[in-house]
Amino acid sequence: MRNISALFLALFLCTGASAQVGGISTYEFLNLPNSATVAAMGGHHIALRDDDLSLALRNPALLNDAMHQRGALSHGFHPAGISNSSLAYGYFHDKTKVTFQAGLQYTGYGSDLVRRDNTGQDLGTFSANDFALTVGGGRTFDERLSVGANLKLISSQLAGYGSFGLATDLAVHYQDSSSLWGVSLLARNIGLQIGKYDGASDREPLPYELQIGINRQLRYLPFRFSVIYRYLDRWNVLFEDPNAEIETSILTVEEETTGRGAGAVFLDNLARHFVLNGELMIGKQKNLRLRFGYNHGLRRELRLTDFRSLAGYSFGFAFRTKRFSLAYGRTTYHLGGGINQLGIDVGLGKR
Incomplete structure (x- = not known):
């Protein structure tokens, strides 16, 4: 236990703080929801330990014997x-x-993208895709503490330019004896870009992130919720607008550019770290599950100045039995619409 604590303390201390998080790393597809469950729960769901195998691709400490041959x-x-x-x-x-x-996580951007030169002349078509092959393992001790690790081989092919990298996820999860609450500490995408894109001068950083999450199931109601705190390794995650008259900073009063005082900016920055979600379980066997999530950081980053939208909100449902699960999740990214995600989880062995 002391060795595990020392490992995560070292990961926390060795990571430098930096402002804003978008556009500073490669392989950003690793942050896309890898399942309908994750999509419906705000894009991050790391502290629930059950038989949902898709959750373990994000947090290997959630791996347990209920996922055998699923x-x-x-x-x-x-x-x-x-x-x-x-x-x-x-x-x-x-x-x-x-x-x-x-x-395996795969993202395809299309095979008929139009290639043009600097004058706009059509030079034909090209394809672009990313994938990550993951292997991992997790072990539970005394039915409460569990640890896990994932190893990822990452490849990216963009218009004939290729890159590959290696990354790992390290996680620890604690669940109380009543199974009513659990807490996870997760370090995602620790690694490096081994092969640079052709012509690139420097290696790009991976989308490393340190998260902590708490999941709580109510004792007398079929409802559970999670609170996830992202970017534990950095504080300022505000976007610094280069076109603003005054540089965006959590230490400045931005009344000339945003009309907000330092206190409002501080609270906005704090709220961007949090993802909240909940799940209502219906039926005697809790087969039907209604889900929702809210990601404040996503909402603020994708908001429009003159129009209100549902960006940052997500919802979905799942129908689960001991043998299989069918899930649906929808995440709203923009006023123009959202992303639908379908998932199925099947027990392949004998029951």
Whole structure:
């Protein structure tokens, strides 16, 4: 236990703080929801330990023997022919008490994208895609504490330019004896870009992120909720607008550019770290589950100045049995519409 705590303390201390998080790293497709469950719960859901294998692709400490011989498949329907899919399989090894998983996340941006030169002349078409092959394992100790790790081989192909990298996820999860609440600490995408895109001078950083999440199930109601705090390794996640008259900073009073005081800016920055979600379980066996999520950071980043939208809000449902699960999630990114995601989780072994 002390070794695990020391590891995560070192990860926290060794990570430098920086402002804003968008556009500073490569392989951003790793942050897309990998399942309908995650999509419906605000894009992040790291503290619930049950038999949903898709959650373990994000947090390997959630791997457990209930995921033995289960397969999970998910597909996200993006506009303009863009797709985001994931596939996973879990296996519990009885001798070592370790649950293993193997998974693939794939994002395709289309195969008929038009290539043009600097004068706008049509030079034909090209394709672009990213994928990450994941293997991982997790082990539970004393039915309360569990640890896990994922190893990812990442590849990106963009118009003939290729890159590949290696990354790992490290996680620890604690669940109380009553199984009513759990807490997870997760370090995602620790690694480096090994092969640079052709012509690139420097290696680009990966979308590293340190998260902590708490999941709580109410004792007398079939409802559970989660609170996830993102970017534990950095404080300022506000966007610095280069066109603003005064540089955006959590330490300045921005009344000339935004009409907000320092207190409002501080609270906005704090709220951007949080993702909130909930799940209502209906039926005697809790087969039908209604889900919703709110991501304040996503809402603020994708808001429009003159129009209100549902950006940052998500919802979905799942129908679950012991043998299979069918899930749907919808995330709103813009006033123009949202992304639909479907997923299925099936038990492939004997029950």
